[in-house]
Amino acid sequence: xxxxxxxxxxxxxxxxxxxxxxxxxxxxxxxxxxxxxxxxxxxxxxxxxxxxxxxxxxxxxxxxxxxxxxxxxxxxxxxxxxxxxxxxxxxxxxxxxxxxxxxxxxxxxxxxxxxxxxxxxxxxxxxxxxxxxxxxxxxxxxxxxxxxxxxxxxxxxxxxxxxxxxxxxxxxxxxxxxxxxxxxxxxxxxxxxxxxxxxxxxxxxxxxxxxxxxxxxxxxxxxxxxxxxxxxxxxxxxxxxxxxxxxxxxxxxxxxxxxxxxxxxxxxxxxxxxxxxxxxxxxxxxxxxxxxxx
Amino acid sequence: xxxxxxxxxxxxxxxxxxxxxxxxxxxxxxxxxxxxxxxxxxxxxxxxxxxxxxxxxxxxxxxxxxxxxxxxxxxxxxxxxxxxxxxxxxxxxxxxxxxxxxxxxxxxxxxxxxxxxxxxxxxxxxxxxxxxxxxxxxxxxxxxxxxxxxxxxxxxxxxxxxxxxxxxxxxxxxxxxxxxxxxxxxxxxxxxxxxxxxxxxxxxxxxxxxxxxxxxxxxxxxxxxxxxxxxxxxxxxxxxxxxxxxxxxxxxxxxxxxxxxxxxxxxx
Numbered sequence: 001x002x003x004x005x006x007x008x009x010x011x012x013x014x015x016x017x018x019x020x021x022x023x024x025x026x027x028x029x030x031x032x033x034x035x036x037x038x039x040x041x042x043x044x045x046x047x048x049x050x051x052x053x054x055x056x057x058x059x060x061x062x063x064x065x066x067x068x069x070x071x072x073x074x075x076x077x078x079x080x081x082x083x084x085x086x087x088x089x090x091x092x093x094x095x096x097x098x099x100x101x102x103x104x105x106x107x108x109x110x111x112x113x114x115x116x117x118x119x120x121x122x123x124x125x126x127x128x129x130x131x132x133x134x135x136x137x138x139x140x141x142x143x144x145x146x147x148x149x150x151x152x153x154x155x156x157x158x159x160x161x162x163x164x165x166x167x168x169x170x171x172x173x174x175x176x177x178x179x180x181x182x183x184x185x186x187x188x189x190x191x192x193x194x195x196x197x198x199x200x201x202x203x204x205x206x207x208x209x210x211x212x213x214x215x216x217x218x219x220x221x222x223x224x225x226x227x228x229x230x231x232x233x234x235x236x237x238x239x240x241x242x243x244x245x246x247x248x249x250x251x252x253x254x255x256x257x258x259x260x261x262x263x264x265x266x267x268x269x270x271x272x273x274x275x276x277x278x279x280x281x282x283x284x285x286x287x288x289x290x291x292x293x294x
Numbered sequence: 295x296x297x298x299x300x301x302x303x304x305x306x307x308x309x310x311x312x313x314x315x316x317x318x319x320x321x322x323x324x325x326x327x328x329x330x331x332x333x334x335x336x337x338x339x340x341x342x343x344x345x346x347x348x349x350x351x352x353x354x355x356x357x358x359x360x361x362x363x364x365x366x367x368x369x370x371x372x373x374x375x376x377x378x379x380x381x382x383x384x385x386x387x388x389x390x391x392x393x394x395x396x397x398x399x400x401x402x403x404x405x406x407x408x409x410x411x412x413x414x415x416x417x418x419x420x421x422x423x424x425x426x427x428x429x430x431x432x433x434x435x436x437x438x439x440x441x442x443x444x445x446x447x448x449x450x451x452x453x454x455x456x457x458x459x460x461x462x463x464x465x466x467x468x469x470x471x472x473x474x475x476x477x478x479x480x481x482x483x484x485x486x487x488x489x490x491x492x493x494x495x496x497x498x499x500x501x502x503x504x505x506x507x508x509x510x511x512x513x514x515x516x517x518x519x520x521x522x523x524x525x526x527x528x529x530x531x532x533x534x535x536x537x538x539x540x541x542x543x544x545x546x547x548x549x550x551x552x553x554x555x556x557x558x559x560x561x562x
Contacts, residue, residue, distance in 0.1 A: 003467060011467045012390055019381035020396070022437035027403050030414035037414060044420070090309065096302050106546070107310045109553060110317065113545045115496035117513040118534040121520055122316045125323065125527050133319060133333050140334075165316070173557040226407055229498045233517060248409055248499075255413045256503060268410045275407060 038265040045259075055266035065267065067242055068250040074156060075163075075231075075246065076224040083164045084216060087171030092205075094172065095179045108169030116166070116229035123162040124149065124234060152243040155235050159244060163230055171216050178212030179205065214286040218279060225275050228252065247271050324348070324531035331527070347532040354529075356536060359515040364540075366431045366501075366511055367494040373436040374490045375483055382445025383471060387457075397446075403439035408499070416503055426506030435494060440561060441486055448482040485555035488548045493561075495541050512537040 003011045038055055042048035059065050094104060111119060126133045127148035135145040148158045182205065190200050206213075228248035231237060237245035237253070245253075247267065255264030323331045325343040332338070384390075385397055415434050416425075424430040456478065460470040476483075498513045505514050516533050523529040545552055555561070 012384065012388060014468060015380045015384040015388070015471075016396070019377045019437060019442060022377065022433070023400070023403065023439070025418075026415065026434040026437050027406065027411060027439070028399075030411035030418060031406065033414035033417065034410060037417070044417070093302055093306050093309075096299070098299075098303070098306070102549075104306060104310060105553060106549060107314055109545070109549070110314075110542070112556065113492055113496075113541055113552065114538045115513050115516075115541070116498055117496075117516045118538045121516065121530050121534040122320045124520070125531070126316060126319070128527075130525075131330055131332075133331075136333050165313070168313075170556060173553060177557050222407075226409060232498075232502075233520075251409060251413075252499075252503075255416070261413060261417065264413050268407075268413065272407060272410050276405070279405075 034265045034268065037261050038269055040262050042261045043259040044261060048262075051262065055262045056270070059263060059266050059270060064242065064245075064250060065247075065270075068245050068247045071156065071242075071244055072225060072227060072246045072248075075160060075227050076221060078156075079160045079163050079224055080217065080220055082160075083167055083171050083220065084213065086164070087168055087216070088175055088213075090168065090172040091175035091179055092201075094176050105173075108172065110169070111166045112170045114166075117233055119166050120162065120230055120233040123158070123165070127158045127234075149235055150239045152239055155239055155244050159230055159234055162234065163227075166230075167220070171220065174216050175209060175212055178209035182208045210290045211286070214282065214290065218282050218286075221278060221282070222275055225271065225278070320531045320534060323527050324535050326528050329526045329528040347528045348536070350529065351532045351536060354519070354533075356515065356533065359510055359512050360536065360540075362428075362509055363495060363512040363537075365428060366509075367491050369428070370432050370435045370494040371487055371490040373432075374438055374441050375487055377436065378438060378441035378445045378486065379476070379479070379483070380471070381442045382447075383449050383475065385442070385446045386449035387454075400439045400442050404443060406439075412500065412503065415500075419504060425504060426509060428509055430504045431501055431509060431511070434500065435497070438490070440559075441490065444486055444559065445482065448479060452478060481551070484548060484551045488544060488552045489555050489559070489561055491544060492541060492552070 037048065039050060039052060040048035041051050041055070090108070094101070098104070129135060129145060129147040129150065132148075134148065138145055146154060148154045186204055186208075187200060190204060195203065226248050227246045231244050231246050231249060232252070235244045237243075237249050242250075248271070251264050251267045251271070254260045254267065319331060319333065322338060322341070322343070323329070324347055325345065327342040327344055327346070331341070385393065385400075411434070419425050419430045424433075452475075456474050457470050460474045461467075465474070496513065497511070498517075501509075501511045501514050502517075505511065510518075516530075516537050519533045520530045
């Protein structure tokens with residue numbers, strides 16, 4: 001940077017000014033306003049009324065919150081375990097020297113780039129009771145049809161299957177990038193030492209891609225804690241009384257449908273804290289498990 | 295070895311076909327005349343198909359929603375890239391008071407989930423009388439801590455020779471940035487641009503909160519469509535296809551950048 005004095009200040013402002021003003025107006029100010037609102041009772045019409053930590057107490061006492069927390073964690077576990085294991089299997093298969101990689105890449109990545117609304121529309125029909133694809137198959141096999149999205153026992157499962165289908169390509173390509181970085185000579189050395197493929201997989205491959213596995217687990221967990229789109233569209237939180245309602249949906253409903261701004265913001269900060277604690281724990285765990293890099 | 299390879303191909307092909315089936319069904323359903331689809335091969339081959347439904351979708355106001363989606367996504371992407379590239383450049387190359395503080399601030403904002411600012415943003419937009427405008431849809435999505443961080447990392451890996459030559463020639467910083475530096479960062483701009491466009495095109499939660507009937511984007515319109523035409527699956531699927539065609543075109547053109555961008559950053 002050549003400019004001096006006032007010109008230097010102007011240049012600096014041209015480069016950083018818009019960003020700093022924007023981040024202040026649309027990130028920092030909302031954070032502060034949100035924190036303030038979380039200590040009030042406010043429906044956006046009457047004046048906000050200061051209630052101290054009452055909203056936090058109310059949320060942490062409410063059965064709805066624990067129901068939503070339970071649903072969110074159920075989603076997280078039953079989505080994460082299959083998507084990471086299947087993603088790993090797919091990544092290993094894709095890592096073989098193959099022709100037609102472009103075709104496979106496009107196929108597995110297509111659901112990743114489509115919107116949640118479009119993907120949900122397809123699966124809404126697949127799971128549809130009347131003439132959905134799944135029930136057509138069940139009927140063909142002389143099995144009873146199931147109302148997948150309206151049955152409290154199957155609704156969460158259907159949401160999870162849809163989510164796995166959408167994200168499998170994403171997870172497996174992150175892991176594939178890790179596999180491609182593993183030094184091939186390590187495998188050759190292991191071959192010479194007489195280690196079989198299964199031993200090689202668990203002793204070489206898995207430790208080598210542990211950082212990538214942690215990366216996938218952490219980012220998928222953070223997005224699972226915030227699961228919203230697919231549930232909102234597929235079940236709206238139902239069937240019945242919030243059987244698939246996630247924390248994000250509870251926040252959305254409280255603020256945008258019941259206009260309980262204080263409760264909504266308090267919940268969003270509680271969710272923020274949960275995510276921060278979880279990420280810190282996972283990062284610590286990774287430091288313990290991952291010796292390969294050092 | 296040969297047999298093993300054929301086996302891997304067969305497994306991958308089976309997975310790929312199963313994976314693609316939902317899309318194939320979506321297309322067949324959109325083309326079906328009566329909104330039903332029997333998935334047995336015989337019925338699929340002998341079914342009645344027409345493009346009529348796609349025409350009807352446009353009668354339902356879809357040209358406007360497509361336009362809205364393009365306005366929001368293109369403006370969001372353009373300004374996000376511009377501001378992030380400039381701020382990222384400043385953070386990577388300039389020396390100024392408070393630089394560390396700004397960088398730390400951006401790093402901590404990276405961790406803030408959108409939901410934490412969503413309700414206060416809604417309140418802000420209400421007080422600024424922006425609810426129902428395109429501005430409300432665009433402004434909060436333009437300033438992305440992630441994009442700034444991404445650009446900064448890119449500039450740190452970029453050699454300084456070219457810009458230093460420009461400075462020696464007496465070019466101003468702004469001119470150097472736009473004439474010398476921006477052309478060198480096509481990959482970074484393409485990668486971040488595709489991520490930003492995809493994020494904006496597919497965004498659901500914020501438009502759901504802040505849209506009006508005039509600024510409705512495709513995901514919101516599609517969601518409403520499925521509420522109104524619950525049993526007419528051909529209409530719903532035709533709408534879904536129209537909403538994903540642009541992003542699929544972007545994906546096919548820029549798939550190298552897109553896959554690399556998504557898998558290296560974890561942003562989708």
